[in-house]
Amino acid sequence: MGSFSIWHWLVVGILVLLLFGKGRFSDMMGDVAKGIKSFKKGMADDDAPPPAPRQIEGQRTPDATPIPTPNATGETENR
Numbered sequence: 001m002g003s004f005s006i007w008h009w010l011v012v013g014i015l016v017l018l019l020f021g022k023g024r025f026s027d028m029m030g031d032v033a034k035g036i037k038s039f040k041k042g043m044a045d046d047d048a049p050p051p052a053p054r055q056i057e058g059q060r061t062p063d064a065t066p067i068p069t070p071n072a073t074g075e076t077e078n079r
Helices: 006-046
Strands: none
């Protein structure tokens, strides 16, 4: 009485097939596969580099104009 016989397992298997059916079981496996794929996609999105920092409106960028420097005669010239 401690272990189940083949008849017990056969009855359990028939009950499982009646409750879940062939289509339901394959649908559940498909849903599990979709969940794993979306989890992997979400993990891959976390590895992506962060976007470049955006410039705040009204903030000025540094000017790229050269600063005049004095030459040997004391005059200023642009480089």
